[in-house]
Amino acid sequence: MTAPATHGAATSAARRLPLPGFVDGTLLTLVAAAVILWFAPSGMGRYGTYVLSLWLVMSVAVMGLNLTLGYAGLKSLAQAAFMGIGAYATALLTSKVGLNWYASFAISGLITFAVGLVLGFPALRVKAHYLAFVTLAFSTLIWLVLRNEQWLTGGVFGLSNIPRPSFFGLKLDGALAFHRFVVVVTFLLAVVLWWMIRSPWGRAFTALRENPIRAASLGIDTRMYTLLAFAIGSAYAGFAGALYAPLVEFIDPSPFSLSQSFFLLLMVVAGGAGYLLGPFIGALLGVVLPEWLRFAGSLYLIIFAAIVMLLLIACPQGMSGLLERGWAKLTGNKEGVR
DSSP states (O other): OOOOSOSOOOHHHHHTSOOHHHHHHHHHHHHHHHHHHHHTTTTTHHHHHHHHHHHHHHHHHHHHHIIIIIITOOOOSOHHHHHHHHHHHHHHIIIIIOOOHHHHHHHHHHHHHHHHHHHHGGGGTOOHHHHHHHHHHHHHHHHHHHHHOHHHHOGGGOEEOOOOOEETTEEOOSHHHHHHHHHHHHHHHHHHHHHHHTSHHHHHHHHHHHOHHHHHHTTOOHHHHHHHHHHHHHHHHHHHHHHHHHHHSEEOSGGGSHHHHHHHHHHHHHHOTTOTTHHHHHHIIIIIHHHHGGGGGGGHHHHHHHHHHHHHHHOTTHHHHHHHHHHHHHHTOOSOOO
């Protein structure tokens, strides 16, 4: 697999590439956030720690969808299905087969990567909403398999007693210990994506989104990068599922339904599609904000929906675009960076 022949693409694509100074700033932001989240659960209690861990797990899934949609411009409604594949693969391998979590994590990523390659082939022939229909059908198929194949998945009764991993003999059964483990894994996955976006691969993804015809004329293998975007985005959903299963220690088909795929898509858009830190902001809005609004009782979902609608009306680029716009006004820099 080779990098594209050119390091540049269309001028509009190049404008979206981060400036060298911002590269270090993004990485420093990830490091600072990891340090803060390492200590954040102190005094929050078991449920508060669980919510923070769930936010990070969902951020990993949204990172993958952000790569597929935000950078490569490919619309997918199957991210929750891939997350379900990863979660069930990890649950079965650790609780039934007896593999350790690390091997199960790698296998879950490989399975979802391979399935993403297969599902990505329709992306070579169909575009826009037609591609969304393909992934919608796949998402429905996976949910039906998880729900009806009771001999394998437990059906509506799900799978329980999913073990949590250990680290050099240190058990991570406690909420705080497992949260810190999730922080480390999420940070590593985010750094890999940070490197990938700033590599020739990332520039190829951006060029593919901006103008596929020009990207092909510049020597970029559009077929390969279309498949690669699907496969890597799917693998990140599988990694998220591999973290989700031991976090909740019980899984059933409901968290991996089509509605959850739409919710993940909402997180990408609300956080800012095409921004590296957008998935964390979007998952924060989707996971943590509803918890903060529970004081409103039965109205909290209405308030949450209204906040997201107003945000997208005010800034279609999401929270990241809103923050970028504010930063540009403060610094007088009219050229935004991602």
